[in-house]
Amino acid sequence: MTEPTEPTTDDPNTTAADRTPPSVAIVDAKTPGNVGTIARAMKNFGFEDLLLVDPPELDPDGEAYGFAGQAREDILPNATELSFDELAESYHTIGCTAVTNEDDRSHMRYPYSTPADLAERLPTIEAPTALVFGRERVGLTNEELARIDEICAIPASEDYPVLNLGQAATVTLYELRTLTLPADGTQLPDLERTRAPEPTLDRLYDQWGALLEELNHPDEKRDKTMRMLRRVFGRADLTEREANTLLGVLRRATERPAED
Amino acid sequence: MTEPTEPTTDDPNTTAADRTPPSVAIVDAKTPGNVGTIARAMKNFGFEDLLLVDPPELDPDGEAYGFAGQAREDILPNATELSFDELAESYHTIGCTAVTNEDDRSHMRYPYSTPADLAERLPTIEAPTALVFGRERVGLTNEELARIDEICAIPASEDYPVLNLGQAATVTLYELRTLTLPADGTQLPDLERTRAPEPTLDRLYDQWGALLEELNHPDEKRDKTMRMLRRVFGRADLTEREANTLLGVLRRATERPAED
Numbered sequence: 001m002t003e004p005t006e007p008t009t010d011d012p013n014t015t016a017a018d019r020t021p022p023s024v025a026i027v028d029a030k031t032p033g034n035v036g037t038i039a040r041a042m043k044n045f046g047f048e049d050l051l052l053v054d055p056p057e058l059d060p061d062g063e064a065y066g067f068a069g070q071a072r073e074d075i076l077p078n079a080t081e082l083s084f085d086e087l088a089e090s091y092h093t094i095g096c097t098a099v100t101n102e103d104d105r106s107h108m109r110y111p112y113s114t115p116a117d118l119a120e121r122l123p124t125i126e127a128p129t130a131l132v133f134g135r136e137r138v139g140l141t142n143e144e145l146a147r148i149d150e151i152c153a154i155p156a157s158e159d160y161p162v163l164n165l166g167q168a169a170t171v172t173l174y175e176l177r178t179l180t181l182p183a184d185g186t187q188l189p190d191l192e193r194t195r196a197p198e199p200t201l202d203r204l205y206d207q208w209g210a211l212l213e214e215l216n217h218p219d220e221k222r223d224k225t226m227r228m229l230r231r232v233f234g235r236a237d238l239t240e241r242e243a244n245t246l247l248g249v250l251r252r253a254t255e256r257p258a259e260d
Numbered sequence: 261m262t263e264p265t266e267p268t269t270d271d272p273n274t275t276a277a278d279r280t281p282p283s284v285a286i287v288d289a290k291t292p293g294n295v296g297t298i299a300r301a302m303k304n305f306g307f308e309d310l311l312l313v314d315p316p317e318l319d320p321d322g323e324a325y326g327f328a329g330q331a332r333e334d335i336l337p338n339a340t341e342l343s344f345d346e347l348a349e350s351y352h353t354i355g356c357t358a359v360t361n362e363d364d365r366s367h368m369r370y371p372y373s374t375p376a377d378l379a380e381r382l383p384t385i386e387a388p389t390a391l392v393f394g395r396e397r398v399g400l401t402n403e404e405l406a407r408i409d410e411i412c413a414i415p416a417s418e419d420y421p422v423l424n425l426g427q428a429a430t431v432t433l434y435e436l437r438t439l440t441l442p443a444d445g446t447q448l449p450d451l452e453r454t455r456a457p458e459p460t461l462d463r464l465y466d467q468w469g470a471l472l473e474e475l476n477h478p479d480e481k482r483d484k485t486m487r488m489l490r491r492v493f494g495r496a497d498l499t500e501r502e503a504n505t506l507l508g509v510l511r512r513a514t515e516r517p518a519e520d
Contacts, residue, residue: 037427044416044423070420102449104499111451111499153448155437156304160330161447163304167297167430170423174431177415187421188413189362191371239364239371 025051036067037166046180091130095148115175285311296327297426306440351390355408375435
């Protein structure tokens, strides 16, 4: 682990993707596996700076490193150990909790933002920010929450809203990935590029029409069947290759010699 | 575990929240802890039916039950063990994978939907559906994916898009919670109810005006300062109690005898 350093505010002219992503702080985690799970989620969603208050021992041969996937190479060994005081004084802190107050008679855990709310609000802010996750079972204490700047809560089933520590952090970091990953910065290819162009789809529908003709599909049902086909393939967002493959199959079905 | 039963299609007149939520299938998981983690996420987000293909042994004293939280009481013991054939034949299967094809030259892992896409599309569908998660490290094989109806992929960092099995399922079920939880069915109280009404906010701004007057705030800066205050408190979405508490503080600040 490295020594705590003063968080810095970057050039305000940088774009969202250039900005320093929020840090992730874990307070008093008991199980190394959860620290590793959170480190992995950080790497999956583009976060880098892990802050640890009263961490468990993180043995390089133990569960923290075992659960961290590729985050074992950077996020875990570069984690910063600091006190809760240092955390509260150096960062705008967002405390995550499953249990909110019911209304504004108490300000301790109310009002709250959801991770989706934060994803909308935080991109306009460039200042040292830390997402703070508390220990297993009891989360952040009221004493800790009282020193934290705002509250975040994940919407879940009212029957059982308490997520496991690692899972709560994973969901939160997933929702906040827009703060860290550039717009085209996920692993997923852009689907728009390969959606079939309209002329290709028109040829496909023409071929369906030719097939219906060839099959002597009843005239009075022709329009209705064509509408149905447009709906089916319209919803399916065919790629150009899918459309061309279908077109080839239909052409052969239309043109094959009738058995007699 | 119970025997596989034929999935049923419910009355089409039921509302979204009454409908059978998708089942969750785990294929060939190696570690019981991941099965427990997924069962917990299911309970957190309102899913009920767990399907297991070639599961590891789930010892009631082991990690599956240890990681499942309250899902140890119902989802885990009620899980159904079935073959991959039974899964593929009985359900509309949605296979989750981090690795997609780059374009439509291969249909194996392309096109894909994201969990957010599914959350928009699936609420209109009432038919037996299973979200299918593959084994650790390699996920679903190409042979399995070839028999699966559609592909789902979680957007993540292109540097390291591969989530841990339990974390991938948690994110997917979180996004799909709208299929299972009624609109007011999370643990979180409705914030709208307690946002301060406009007359309260007007009194607050009037009191700020009175304080500025009392402080001999320069006339030419008065409007600009009032605008700033409106922006600050406008963004903060004050609750009525917060507004009233602030109003009380400001009133006392305005009315206290000037020192002389």
